[in-house]
Amino acid sequence: MAQDELFKNIIAHTKEYGYIFQSSELYDGLGAVYDYGQYGAELKNNIKQYWWKAMVQMNENIVGIDSAIFMHPTVWKASGHVDAFNDPLIDNKDSKKRYRADVLIEEYREKLNQKIEKEVEKAQKRFGDSFDKATFVSTNANVLRYQSEIDTLTKRFQAALENSNLEDLKQIIIDCEIACPISGTKNWTEVRQFNLMFGTELGSVAGDSSTIYLRPETAQGIFVNYLNVQKTGRMRIPFGIAQIGKAFRNEIVARQFIFRMREFEQMEMQFFVKPGEEMKWFEHWKTVRRNWHLALGFSEKRYRMHDHDKLAHYANAATDIEFEFPFGFKELEGIHSRTDFDLSQHQTFSGKKIQYFDNELNESYVPYVVETSVGLDRTFLSLLSNAYAEETITKEDGSTDQRVVLKIPAPLAPVKVTVMPLVKKDGLPELAREILKSLQFEHNCQYDEKDSIGKRYRRQDAIGTPFCVTVDHDSLTDQKVTIRHRDSMLQERVSISELEKIISYQVSMTRLLEKL
Secondary structure: OOHHHHHHHHHHHHHHOOOEEEOOHHHOOOOOOEEEOHHHHHHHHHHHHHHHHHHHHOOOOEEEOOOOOEOOHHHHHHHOHHHHOEEEEEEEOOOOOEEEHHHHHHHHHHHHHHHHHHHHHHHHHHHHHHOOHHHHHHHOHHHHHHHHHHHHHHHHHHHHHHOOOHHHHHHHHHHOOOOOOOOOOOOEOOOEEEEOOEEEEEOOOOOOOEEEEEOOOOHHHHHOOHHHHHHHOOOOOOEEEEEEEEEEOOOOOOOOHHHOOOEEEEEEEEEEEOOOOHHHHHHHHHHHHHHHHHOOOOOHHHEEEEEOOOOOOOOOEEEEEEEEEOOEEEEEEEEEEEEOHHHHHHHHHHOOOOOEEEOOOOEEEOOEEEEEEEEHHHHHHHHHHHHEEEEEEEOOOOOEEEEEEEOOOHHHOOOOEEEEEOOOOOOHHHHHHHHHHHHOOOOOEEEOOOOOHHHHHHHHHHHOOOEEEEEOOOHHHHOEEEEEEOOOOOEEEEEHHHHHHHHHHHHOHHHHHOOO
């Protein structure tokens, strides 16, 4: 299946089965804003719980806060967002579509990388076990030509970004002959900068109100509370402050479903360290965060580390954990060494001392910060992208059937178990209800008695329910039920008395955390 077709199927599936809806769809929707349905809300909460437990509960030197969305406007002046939070935008005059100039160039460079990968794949097939990849990529003429183009482009691209050279960004697009994906033409406007912050007014009386901003990131809420947390928690460096919360960006180029939205949720942790030790902790958190993603059981091939071409004004090192979405490798999480920029800026703008007294050194200093920031919505999309499968099933009689299944890791699945009476009579519904009630204390469960048992299985596969429990006539006498496993479709007969223990083990969040 083509990747664009796969992505369309995933989007359609999320609506059909109650995961994601277009916001205000009743009124024809609102662009790049989405609502999470009954199963989407459950999955989001489970992802949050997994992150929070791994970040806060499992680390004695990390605590969590929940700061307000509204903040004093000077916060954003100090952070640099008022002056420097911009995207370089370019329009195609024929399609009238707007794009981020840097993204167009990055996507062109990725196509060159894909050409190299195709050359390698062809050579592997041709030479088999004797294939030496290192020798091939260092000697093959096509690979060397593509790599030379990538290196030249990257050097020029980095210089344009670092110098905010909008003219050269456009010239790169022209020189690379990058065409609009919609019109196919290369008829571009000039590149312009656009500030992404949403402004609003605080105050009820016209003239008395002041302009404030919806926060474009959650990190600043942590920085302005650094002293409060450090003192009240008696925190000793190194320590971290974590937060999950909404952020808002006025994305002009908002595409690819929930990957890039105007209202989104972040899971961030700011780790405060002694100056000079930031790179040690930067490498530490790169490894820790990569392991958090891999613990979900996805293939390592779907992840890669990417160092930034352009460092933000506050950073001295930055790496992205990228995930292979249906539309290519894109940023999932960022790990940044932010130096002492944020705390120093707030110290300057507030006029208040923000330092840490180090008893071992007997001196005070402004701590350095290593940040981990992962998009909750992007993590949600990565889960769906990896979990969605269309399978052909061969029955015992040799005939085939089709099923769509969401193979979401069991600890994160919205519904953990569905209890089904085989028929709606003979006391089976009553026993099924009793079993459901006993499981509901620990797990989000469903009861389903509509349609044939096969259709019910297919419905739960599509929802992503890892286990179905079927109550049949024998259950009334032998006190056993059948558990069906979603991924393998295997069925096993177990005692009702053992059911809660079996389910709890399979869906336990502890099983994920133990892998970290």
